[in-house]
Structure formats: C-alpha cells, structure tokens
Amino acid sequence: MLELKNLGHRYPHADAAALAGVSLAVPRGCVMGLLGPNGAGKTTLISHLSGALAVQSGEIRIDGQLLQQVRAKTPTRIAVAPQDQAFYPMLTVAENLACFAAAGGLAGARRKARIEACTHFAQLEQFAGVRAERLSGGLKRRLNLAIALLPEPELMLFDEPTVGVDPQSRAFILDAIKSLAQQGAAVIYASHYMEEIEAIADRVAILDHGRVLREGSLEQLLSKSAMLLTLAADGLDAQRLSRFGAVEQGGVHWRIHLREGTGPGPVLAALEAEGIEVRHAEFGRHDLEQLFMALTHRSLRD
Numbered sequence: 135m136l137e138l139k140n141l142g143h144r145y146p147h148a149d150a151a152a153l154a155g156v157s158l159a160v161p162r163g164c165v166m167g168l169l170g171p172n173g174a175g176k177t178t179l180i181s182h183l184s185g186a187l188a189v190q191s192g193e194i195r196i197d198g199q200l201l202q203q204v205r206a207k208t209p210t211r212i213a214v215a216p217q218d219q220a221f222y223p224m225l226t227v228a229e230n231l232a233c234f235a236a237a238g239g240l241a242g243a244r245r246k247a248r249i250e251a252c253t254h255f256a257q258l259e260q261f262a263g264v265r266a267e268r269l270s271g272g273l274k275r276r277l278n279l280a281i282a283l284l285p286e287p288e289l290m291l292f293d294e295p296t297v298g299v300d301p302q303s304r305a306f307i308l309d310a311i312k313s314l315a316q317q318g319a320a321v322i323y324a325s326h327y328m329e330e331i332e333a334i335a336d337r338v339a340i341l342d343h344g345r346v347l348r349e350g351s352l353e354q355l356l357s358k359s360a361m362l363l364t365l366a367a368d369g370l371d372a373q374r375l376s377r378f379g380a381v382e383q384g385g386v387h388w389r390i391h392l393r394e395g396t397g398p399g400p401v402l403a404a405l406e407a408e409g410i411e412v413r414h415a416e417f418g419r420h421d422l423e424q425l426f427m428a429l430t431h432r433s434l435r436d
Contacts, residue, residue: 135320136160136183136289140189141192143344154344156191160163160322160337162288165315166334169426174341176324180293183322184214197291210238210285213279217294223267227258227277230266231284233328240287254278260269272303279310290314292323296330308334328423336420342430346373355425362424363390363398366414367405374408375401387414391428 141156153175160166169177174406181187182194185205194201196211204211214220221230232247240248253259256276261269266277275295282290296304312334315321327333330350331338341350348355363378366387375381378401380391390401398417405412 135162135197135324137195138179139193139195141182141189141194142189143182143187151344153182156341156344156346157192157340158346158349160289160319160320163315164321165312165321165323165334167331167338168341169328169331169338169422170323170324171176171430172340173343174430176341176343177293178344179341180214180291180322180324182434183212183289185209185212185293205432212289212291213282213285213289214293215275215295217297219266219274220278221266221274221281224241226263226265227269228262230277231280234281235284240284246386246434248286252280252283255283256305256410266391270300270303272299272306275299275303275307279307283314288319290319290321292321294325295323296325296327304330305377328426332422340426340429347429348425352422356422361397362418363392363401364388364414364416365390365401365405365412367410367412369410370405373377374405378404 136159138156138158142151144151146310156175168179170176178187182189185201189201192424196204222233225233228249231253233243235245235249238301253262256279258273258276258280261273269277272351278295281320283401290311295311296307299307308330311321313324315336321390323331323335337349337351338355340347340355351408365375367388370388372381372383375388375390378396379392379393382389382391392398392401398415402412402415
C-alpha cells in the first residue's frame with residue numbers, strides 16, 4: 135500500500151541529512167513500528183508522509199501513485215494522530231468532531247454516522263459536552279484519534295501518541311491502533327517505548343542517523359541476531375572472554391555476543407577448566423532493546 139524508495143532530506147544549514155536513502159514498504163493490515171533515538175529521522179519521515187515536508191529526493195507511493203498526486207486528489211486517505219494536541223481547546227468534544235468532519239468534506243448522513251462511530255470507537259460518549267481543554271491527557275489523545283479517524287483513512291500515522299498518558303489510556307490507545315490494522319488500514323507507529331512496539335507492531339524498522347539499520351518482523355530481526363550469553367563470576371576479563379565472541383561489561387555481569395556456531399557449553403566448560411566459578415549464567419537471543427543497542431550503540435532516549 136505504502137512504498138518509500140531512497141527517500142532523502144536535508145534541512146537548511148544542517149551538517150548531515152535527516153533522511154538518507156530510506157526505503158520501506160507497508161502493506162494494508164500491517165502496523166510498522168519505527169524505533170530510533172532522538173534525531174534518528176522518525177518525525178521527519180512522518181512529516182513527509184503527512185505532507186508537512188516536500189520530497190527532496192527519492193519517492194513515496196501509495197498504491198503505485200506518487201504521494202503528491204494522492205494528496206492532491208484524495209488527501210483524507212492519510213491521517214495523522216500527533217503527539218501534540220490537534221483540536222480546538224475551547225470547543226467541546228462534539229463540537230471539535232463536527233468541525234473537523236466538515237473540514238474533511240463530510241456532510242449529511244455520512245457526517246453524522248462518522249461522528250457517532252468515531253466517538254464510540256474512542257469511547258468519548260460521556261465526554262461529548264466537555265470542553266477539550268478540560269479533558270485529561272489520555273482523553274485528549276483519544277480525541278486526537280477520533281478526529282484522525284473521521285474520514286476513514288487508509289494510512290494512519292502515529293508519532294509518539296502515548297507520551298505522558300496514564301497506563302490505562304495507553305493500553306486503550308494501543309488496542310485501538312492494533313484494531314485499525316486488523317480492519318485493513320496501514321499503520322506507521324513511531325515510539326520511544328520498546329514494549330509498545332513489541333505489543334502491536336507486525337514489522338519493525340530501526341532508524342539512526344537517517345538510515346534504516348534493520349527492518350523486518352520482530353521474529354526475523356531477533357532470529358538474525360547473535361546468541362547472547364550473560365555471566366557473573368570472579369576473575370572474568372575481556373581478554374579471557376573475547377575468544378568466544380564480542381564482549382561487553384555491564385556492572386557485575388559480562389555479556390558475550392557468541393560467534394555463529396558457538397553455544398554456551400564450550401564457554402562454561404572452558405571457564406570451569408580455568409578454575410572460574412560461574413555464579414550466574416543466562417543464555418538466549420537478544421531482545422529488541424539489546425538489538426537496538428547493538429545496532430545504534432546508544433539508548434533509545436539519547
């Protein structure tokens with residue numbers, strides 16, 4: 135449904151490109167999770183898709199048509215639910231929905247039906263007469279979502295939609311987004327929260343410095359990563375462990391990214407033969423956070 139080919143963008147006077155040859159494909163019914171530290175290019179990418187930034191190089195296509203052609207003909211096929219408030223604070227929930235429905239070209243029976251459907255979807259019925267500025271943080275996010283859904287978009291863009299909301303509202307928003315994909319929409323979801331991406335994303339793209347470092351299903355990404363052995367023992371050092379793979383130390387634990395074909399058995403046997411008593415050993419593949427750190431060499435919030 136959505137295809138990006140070699141998308142590039144450099145802001146005026148910037149030393150480096152915000153996007154550098156980004157290529158992605160997102161089919162209908164799929165949630166694509168975007169992960170990256172601050173400055174990785176996530177918001178710039180979403181700004182292109184929403185029409186806020188013009189394409190400098192590369193191309194974006196929706197069902198084979200260039201994005202600018204699609205936006206000129208049917209702009210409501212794409213919707214954004216941003217992190218910031220995207221409604222009129224002085225208007226009530228019902229008034230905001232009516233206003234944005236009219237702005238989206240909805241009229242008559244369809245306008246009424248869409249307002250009712252989106253109010254119900256976001257579970258805002260009991261707040262219809264409340265001014266938007268008086269809503270809690272979680273309810274404001276749900277109003278953003280309801281407004282974005284009014285024209286029944288085919289591509290939904292979410293940029294950090296759960297920042298600062300309570301756990302109950304966050305769970306509601308995540309369930310709602312997943313249900314949108316199950317109903318046939320293509321969804322791009324940018325987040326700083328690993329657990330959110332793991333909960334709802336069908337595919338994951340890890341960005342840094344404007345480039346896609348890794349993309350695929352979560353299972354594919356983790357299956358390609360090295361096996362990880364975590365150890366705690368006295369007498370360990372990098373030189374002793376590096377013969378088994380790449381080594382890093384964190385506090386009292388050592389982590390070895392084992393070379394292909396190497397299991398934990400030979401490592402533990404070799405240490406035992408050298409008189410080293412292992413107090414703790416844990417073996418398995420990277421989780422998403424470990425993969426992210428291995429690829430970017432920085433934390434998600436950097």
